[in-house]
Amino acid sequence: MNQGKLAFACVTLAALCAPPAMAGDTGLSAVAISDTELANPALPAILPLKERAEVVDRILAERLDTVIPAIMREQGVDMWLLMSREYFEEPVLATMLDAQSFHARRRTILIFFDPGDGQPIERLTVSRYGLADLFEPSWAPEEEPDQWKAVADIIAARDPQKIAINYSDATRFGDGMTLSQYRAMTEALPQQYENRIVSGEALSVRWLESRTQTELDLYPGIVRIAHALIAEAFSRKVITPGKTTTGEVRWWYREKLASLGIAPWFHPSVAVQREGTKGIIYDDTVIQPGDLLWTDFGLTYLRLNTDTQHLAYVLKPGETLAPEGLREGLRRTNRVGDILTASFRAGDSGNTILARAREAALSEGLDPSIYSHPIGFHGHGAGPAIGFWDNQSPDPRGSGAVNAGTTWSIEFTNYYEVPEWGGQRVDFRSEEDAWFDGETARYLDGRQTELTLIPSD
Structure with missing residues (x-):
């Protein structure tokens, strides 16, 4: 078993064996997995909106901390870029917005980078408004007005060997990169990095299905x-x-x-x-x-x-x-x-x-x-x-x-x-x-x- 697969196996093992994590305050954790369905079950308590948002954000933080490192190492990808424009969110990025961000703002760009040697995955947002406390803001428009140039600078500084972007003939879930955004990104990107671009199809599916x-x-x-x-x-x-x-x-x-x-x-x-x-x-x-x-x-x-x-x-x-x-x-x-x-x-x-x-x-x-x-x-x-x-x-x-x-x-x-x-x-x-x-x-x-x-x- 390679290290990537081992990492994800550990996530799976945790899901099977770990005690309940954060669900105790929702009223839903009292319902355990069961082979028997009740004939007339009572309706569980439905959370107020603020409490729902808190649960969603805790789950998202947990997923970013555990699933992202596992799947990137499983797939041998050291950088993953996700890009969406307001009201045109691609399927993966839409699930990474916090509970108070209903849509991407203007153009939201998220970057994951694995520096290797078991170090934590960097989570960056190259966007004007940031994204809660889940991603590190990494663009100062007053210093570099060109958002795509800021992305190119981040890539060059980290020198990734594989840069995954979401394009796919096989699945709608991994095909979120639009032609206009691809052109804008590659125009700003030094030539040597264009040759390192790979499909994020597998990463997209693994993120969403896990x-x-x-x-x-x-x-x-x-x-x-x-x-x-x-x-x-x-x-x-x-x-x-x-x-x-x-x-x-x-x-x-x-x-x-x-x-x-x-x-x-x-x-x-x-x-x-x-x-x-x-x-x-x-x-x-x-x-x-x-x-x-x-x-x-x-x-x-x-x-x-x-x-x-x-x-x-x-x-x-x-x-x-x-x-x-x-x-x-x-x-x-x-x-x-x-x-x-x-x-x-x-x-x-x-x-x-x-x-x-x-x-x-x-x-x-x-x-x-x-x-x-x-x-x-x-x-x-x-x-x-x-x-x-x-x-x-x-x-x-x-x-x-x-x-x-x-x-x-x-x-x-x-x-x-x-x-x-x-x-x-x-x-x-x-x-x-x-x-x-x-x-x-x-x-x-x-x-x-x-x-x-x-x-x-």
Whole structure:
């Protein structure tokens, strides 16, 4: 193992073994990673905005102190430059702004430099307004009015061997350098340094996909918020069978999140499968007894995202359970989930994991479709995909390695012909967020194993 990989392994080990760091004052750290999901969980306390900002800034400081040295040494890069203009923040730099900096100011330039020999990573900001206390201000416009010349002087003074900037054909997360900024930078840069420019693609993905101990302490509680809101949405508090429409439930989610001061990262989905109707009814429709409801719901809290899909059955008058065929459909979906999480191997590509899981599921007579993705700072996060709903074959977007210390939306479905519905093929979708420690993929707040039941009378 080289020194870079060893350094990152130490970060991963800390995430697994260290005691809770800074999450104790948030109310979320009481929610531990669990394989069991509560049927009707209570909504965790939601922090006031000032306290949220304090947590975000502590997490950012921790990430800059631990993740940055690990990934730069892992990738053998001694300088990394990030540049963004106001209202046009690239994905990586946007996650490095403190909680009171909603946008880059004018042009914000961040520089990381590793002087070697185990010395601390320098964190510099070449921008007029600085950036909290997280980066050292390194430009005095009254002395050097040309911002790009200031950048060139910093580079020349440190003489880096590899200068990473964010350009990439493969991923949107590592392609933040615009043509105009690249031209301006290289025009000011001495010729010998242009030849040392490399892509920051790998650094970008590793920064975004890597989770720290504090984030892991908080994440189960953030997922618990999503689970609690789904449980409320799929209840008689929100749904009156025969009256409430799927569209009204979608907008209930939006209003509820707004009341909590939490943002969705996509507009919620609520749809119906119904006996005698082929496929899923996505259009706004009145929810009826006997319907199988599906929701896809995601929120952003403390800069981390959730992505969850659950199923509910609307009981017909006199029913106390869903038909056995619907329950069997969910059991089979959970079996696909078992196979998928057991197929994770650190270092394997997303394509390899997809093929391994599909082969095992098909050998058991299941009918799966797998389309899992990383999650974290972005709902569809940085890192390799494990399948797509419209492509179950190897895909260039699944060619990257699945790394330890990352979080995932375990997203998939299994189709099952429900006997009580005349053999109708029903889509039993599931999605839950999980943590992969390099050995085991574990759900952050459990997974749905029983259909939620909504009484009709």
